[in-house]
Amino acid sequence: MTRQTIIPFGPQHPVLPEPIQLKLVLEDKKVVGAIPSIGYIHRGLEKLAQQKDYIQSIFLIERICGICSFLHSMAYCQGIEEMMNVEVPPRANNLRIIWAEMHRIHSHLLWMGLLADSFGFESLFMEIWRCRETVLDIMEETAGGRVMLGVCTVGGVRRDIPPELIKKVLATCDELQAHFDHFIPSILNDYSVKQRTVGVGVLTKEVALERGVVGPVARASGVVMDHRVAKYGAYANFDVEPQIEQDGDCYARSKVRVRELYQSLDLVRQSVATLPEGEFNIPVKGNPDGEVISRVEQPRGEVLYYLRGNGSKFLDRMRVRTPTFANLPGLLAMIPGCELSDVPVIILSIDPCISCTER
Amino acid sequence: MITNIIPVTLDTLLSKVGEIFLQKYRLITISCTDLGEYIDVLYHFDKNYEITNLRLRLERGQEVPSISSIYFSAVIVENEIQDLFGVPVKGLVLDYGGKMMLAEASPKAPQANCPAAAPAE
Amino acid sequence: MPPAYCLMPIMFTFVRTLFRNLSRKPATRTYPFTQREPFANFRGHLTIDPAVCIYCGICAKRCPANALVVAKSPKSWTLDPYKCILCSYCVEACPKKCMTMRPEHQRKDA
Numbered sequence: 023m024t025r026q027t028i029i030p031f032g033p034q035h036p037v038l039p040e041p042i043q044l045k046l047v048l049e050d051k052k053v054v055g056a057i058p059s060i061g062y063i064h065r066g067l068e069k070l071a072q073q074k075d076y077i078q079s080i081f082l083i084e085r086i087c088g089i090c091s092f093l094h095s096m097a098y099c100q101g102i103e104e105m106m107n108v109e110v111p112p113r114a115n116n117l118r119i120i121w122a123e124m125h126r127i128h129s130h131l132l133w134m135g136l137l138a139d140s141f142g143f144e145s146l147f148m149e150i151w152r153c154r155e156t157v158l159d160i161m162e163e164t165a166g167g168r169v170m171l172g173v174c175t176v177g178g179v180r181r182d183i184p185p186e187l188i189k190k191v192l193a194t195c196d197e198l199q200a201h202f203d204h205f206i207p208s209i210l211n212d213y214s215v216k217q218r219t220v221g222v223g224v225l226t227k228e229v230a231l232e233r234g235v236v237g238p239v240a241r242a243s244g245v246v247m248d249h250r251v252a253k254y255g256a257y258a259n260f261d262v263e264p265q266i267e268q269d270g271d272c273y274a275r276s277k278v279r280v281r282e283l284y285q286s287l288d289l290v291r292q293s294v295a296t297l298p299e300g301e302f303n304i305p306v307k308g309n310p311d312g313e314v315i316s317r318v319e320q321p322r323g324e325v326l327y328y329l330r331g332n333g334s335k336f337l338d339r340m341r342v343r344t345p346t347f348a349n350l351p352g353l354l355a356m357i358p359g360c361e362l363s364d365v366p367v368i369i370l371s372i373d374p375c376i377s378c379t380e381r
Numbered sequence: 382m383i384t385n386i387i388p389v390t391l392d393t394l395l396s397k398v399g400e401i402f403l404q405k406y407r408l409i410t411i412s413c414t415d416l417g418e419y420i421d422v423l424y425h426f427d428k429n430y431e432i433t434n435l436r437l438r439l440e441r442g443q444e445v446p447s448i449s450s451i452y453f454s455a456v457i458v459e460n461e462i463q464d465l466f467g468v469p470v471k472g473l474v475l476d477y478g479g480k481m482m483l484a485e486a487s488p489k490a491p492q493a494n495c496p497a498a499a500p501a502e
Numbered sequence: 503m504p505p506a507y508c509l510m511p512i513m514f515t516f517v518r519t520l521f522r523n524l525s526r527k528p529a530t531r532t533y534p535f536t537q538r539e540p541f542a543n544f545r546g547h548l549t550i551d552p553a554v555c556i557y558c559g560i561c562a563k564r565c566p567a568n569a570l571v572v573a574k575s576p577k578s579w580t581l582d583p584y585k586c587i588l589c590s591y592c593v594e595a596c597p598k599k600c601m602t603m604r605p606e607h608q609r610k611d612a
């Protein structure tokens with residue numbers, strides 16, 4: 023019988039941007055099991071949101087995640103708007119999509135850089151992150167913050183993008199596309215990259231369905247699921263084709279995200295092209311009452327907000343289920359059977375965002 | 382507004398979840414709200430972008446049976462409910478014993494009794 | 503969709519980038535000696551014009567981070583810059599519009 027060893031992986035590990043611990047059960051160099059222990063950065067955010075009024079909560083909710091912050095505020099605002107029967111002006115809806123898709127681009131670029139870093143391709147990591155600066159700059163210029171945009175509010179957005187900046191957004195899209203064409207061959211075709219990703223951390227379609235994974239992880243395993251198809255907000259005007267791969271390994275997950283980069287660029291352009299004139303914000307009166315579920319597709323998958331108001335300006339309950347929370351059970355199914363040295367790559371391939379998970 | 386809510390009781394919960402599982406629904410998550418007199422538990426399921434909810438009314442001190450033997454992905458959220466609301470969950474396939482989100486010295490059941498907590502001015 | 507040549511199997515995919523980068527200037531700046539012009543819209547730090555302020559306290563009530571403390575007598579308006587999350591909500595809420603969000607980062611030596 024082989025001896026089993028249990029080694030802790032994390033909470034502090036060079037490859038992990040955020041603290042999560044996995045206890046890995048090893049037989050020689052093979053990993054046969056993994057047990058997660060989370061809770062290192064539980065901040066009690068859901069509780070805090072019940073003590074701020076529903077407008078102040080937007081700024082809090084943006085800080086659930088340090089990467090896809092705008093999409094959190096968008097999901098929350100859509101929920102509150104549904105509760106209060108507020109019709110958002112069409113211009114605001116389109117502006118939201120511009121920022122949301124730029125957030126998706128910057129999040130996927132961040133992930134790609136970290137993936138390159140996890141298998142030791144440092145120069146590719148820097149190349150990708152340099153490209154990411156371009157997106158951050160345009161977000162800073164249009165919204166006033168690099169990642170914490172703070173532009174989404176109940177009833178619309180807080181800032182308009184004036185015509186000269188719209189031109190700049192389009193120019194940035196072209197610039198980004200040139201950047202992508204430059205480094206994407208390294209991610210998809212490089213021999214050494216493929217050695218580390220092809221066939222590693224396979225998640226079959228059956229297991230993916232059973233464990234309820236979401237987002238690019240599910241799509242890379244052949245599950246057709248992209249909440250943008252459900253046509254919330256201004257996505258009603260665009261056709262979003264979910265990007266599907268069948269293999270379910272780390273390479274398939276990279277491919278899905280690469281294709282989503284181009285898809286997001288396309289959506290930004292479409293949204294700019296159909297940007298209606300008019301107001302971008304309407305004043306809201308009253309307080310939210312009732313229950314509502316709001317779902318939005320984030321870079322990592324579908325997020326669910328369950329909001330319950332009681333007619334006062336404080337909410338009874340603000341519940342958020344973030345995509346990484348749903349992907350963790352899937353991660354546990356990917357790890358058994360791999361080598362110890364593949365564990366960092368597999369963990370990164372689900373694009374973990376632990377501070378969202380624990381809130 | 383949420384339209385698709387099926388009320389369940391402690392006795393019918395597991396059989397109803399089993400039925401939903403066989404219809405190939407995906408478990409999104411479980412939301413728990415402490416409403417003062419009782420605790421409201423909502424199970425959200427999804428199929429083809431349509432959401433279905435099961436609503437369970439839980440009196441104080443009652444135990445809730447775990448659905449993690451049917452949906453493994455419920456393990457983390459049920460442990461979280463156990464930690465944050467102080468609701469004992471029975472039959473978890475992976476039980477952290479109330480120590481997943483919280484440490485030894487943390488406050489117990491920090492999210493229990495939320496609506497009563499008046500905002501500090 | 504990525505263009506077709508991105509999907510062709512190629513070896514040494516990074517060499518092109520390597521030579522391109524050899525002939526270019528660095529992408530980084532020697533901060534703080536060289537600084538980029540801040541974007542006009544950036545939320546850098548909060549300032550107030552005390553002559554206009556009526557010390558009504560609306561900003562302090564709205565602030566999500568409890569970073570502001572306003573007192574009527576003696577008149578005072580205090581900002582804790584370490585608590586402030588630079589959301590600009592107070593700027594919008596102020597009836598006198600006496601606060602401004604400046605685009606530069608606040609620096610200790612400035």
Ligand code: SF4
Pocket residue numbers: 550554555556557558559560561562572579595596597598599600601
């Ligand atoms: S809201 Fe404006 S006028 Fe009132 S105290 Fe604040 S800064 Fe002064």
Ligand code: SF4
Pocket residue numbers: 548564565566567568569570581585586587588589590591592593
């Ligand atoms: S910018 Fe935001 S956090 Fe800062 S003082 Fe104003 S309201 Fe408070």
